[in-house]
Amino acid sequence: MTAEIEAGIAVLGAQGDGIAETPAGPLFVPYVLPGERVRIRPEGEGRAALVAILKASPDRIEPPCPHFTVCGGCALQHMTPQAYAAWKHAQVEAALRPRGVVANIETLISAMPQSRRRATFAATRSRKTLTLGYHGKASHTIVPVSECPLVVPEIERVLPALAALIGHGLSRSGHASLLVTATASGLDVAVSGGKTLDGPLRAELAKQAAIADLARLTWDGEIVAARRAPLVDLSGLNVAPPPGAFLQPTRDGEKSLVALVQEAVGSAARVADLFAGCGTFAAALAPRAAIHAVESEASSLAALARAAREQGPSLRFKPLTTEIRDLMRRPLLAAELKPFGAVIFDPPRAGAAAQCAELAKSTVPVVVGVSCNPATFARDARTLIDGGYRLARLTPVDQFLWSPHIELVGVFLKD
Template sequence: MNTEIDVKITRLGAQGDGVAESEGASLFVPYVLPGETVRVAPQDGDRAALLKVLEPSPSRIAAPCRHFRQCGGCAVQHAAPDFYADWKHGLVSAALASRGIEAEVAPLVTAAPRSRRRATFAATRTKKDVMLGYYARATHNIVAITECPLVVPEIEEALPALARAVAPGLSRRSRASLLVTSTENGLDVAVTGGKPLDGALRGELGHEAEASGFARITWDGEIIAERLPPEISLSGLRVMLPPGGFLQPTRQGEAALVDLVREGVGKAKRIVDLYAGSGTFAAAFARTSSVHAVEGEKRALAALDRAMREQGPLLGLKPVTVETRDLARRPLLSSELNTFDAVVIDPPRSGALAQAEEIARSSVPVVASVSCNPATFARDARTLLDGGYQLERVTPVDQFLWSPHLEVVGIFRRT
């Protein structure tokens, strides 16, 4: 095969790569747009590296980040907003069509730059310093960054301090992961993959953590320093975020999801919140409804339960009961679900097929399904439709700007 060839991009695939035809086979090229003629270097399999854009699309724009194409964090910064929104909207339509579902998809609820309140960075030691950034595309090579137009300013501004704070616990032989979250009381930093803790390292990290001014630093789940409780506000309920705990990536996106789900369930008085986390939806609905929150992660539910006991009466919230349960292995049965007026479900990317099958057997009037994966959303939606539900509304919510990922909210009603 030639080391360089010119190809015409016909469409953008589900992962943000352009698709071209070469010698009767599909070729996937990153950082291109439909209609462009580009020069590429074919690689192993069906991949190709972009060398030059020969005929650019009218929808091509200058990327807003200097690290684009070196860092692997973003796939489509080069696309104009209108094209980008249409492409993401189409991902949901295509996922539904693949399961034979005909439904009108509402316009995309878009994300704003500098709105991500959490990000995961990679870090390692070099001969002289610390390298902190994101992995290059499809590699374990860290690209050091000085800016990131995805994250909120307080995270971007803290990049040098993050490197200093974790430096004592890094080695040149390993890659550590830093999950950084902007909370109500400052940054929460959860580190995994660094050196094993011992007395000396714990002391060094504690000193650096105090100097950094971060709210909390944890190391492989152990709290090293906590200046202030890293709280998050969930519809006015302040919840202590467990180390590494789940949180919607943007405040605006979280509000959009809550509003869409609230509109869908209407005046339901008894709600079961499945895969409840620390209470994103439970906290919102407790203002008007009793809620049973079910989640497999004990620490997340404990944080919600504590916040409700301490603040619920002062906020005038209705009861929220909690149940620790692995819903993938032991979903709520239809007989258990039938005691509720509405189901809210927000599973992980793998979806919730077993739970969807039980919901499909139930008589619950309305189901609000939230998903971060259109493919598994469509699979589970097919199960609900086959069980007699009607898909009333589908709305894509983009919390993952310039990436192929997005959230979907679907409202199902029993017919």
């Protein structure tokens, strides 16, 4: 058995683990804080397990969840809100620095507990038991959870019913994933990895969906129960996203992002919404600007177009057009961007390298970048700055409470 050692924690790394300086080199230790003295057990590959806290940081608090340190969903529940916000601010600075991007980073817009409207649960069964919960930290083991302070109460309340539902559709030693989204009309559940659908299973799943009062149940991409359209309110536009479609993880975070984008876009008469998804920003801006929404996922774009066609007149939408296009491989060219007074881009974690290269060559006066990855945001910001833009405003938005992830909204102006 590896011998335990004592060490001091200097700083937190990018994933929220503490860095312990030891004679054998630095080791990453979860659930510790800077300034603490700890006893740890090296585990190899540069990592160590926390055994005991010998001297606690004044920034340490009691975690609100009984599953913390066992479940792998959260990394930083043991940190005061003030220290947590300061650490996230520092993570943004650390991402910008290697690219030479200088910005006045605004105060973090915080996330609240019980605000996540979407969560992915894992399930497995043995001969006698079924386990529904989250994966443990860096593990395939599923930790059963009866409560979760991250998710909205509607999701937490349905956990027993979801366990009953998945129990009918999971083979022994089978593993399934359940993406659960709280919508205005009920829960939308998409399951992957279950048994192959047949008549009896389909009937049983529909029955269980009714017991759980789900709006919609999708099984490995096939809708098996559609009791109500799962509607999401996007600034007054009620959109029914396709199963598994991208949505902002919290309602409050979405409102913050929309407000920042609206303020940045200002009075622009024509706006391009790139990587538009189901229309989070398009719907908010359409009452005051002509919108061109571009997205590679045809089903998401179709949901936006359908909602805009049916509800747009009553919401006094300006013209809203859509285009199915893979912006990673075929970005809008600088010449195509010329008609727009503002452009928004909200790409996946990989960022928008190709699109930003074209934006850098364009004459668009206002570009708003929304990103869930500070590292790729910094790369794309460098491209825009080198093309003549200045980063006029940068706001961090926390939609991933107690995790190392953070959202950014950057406003770029070409004077």
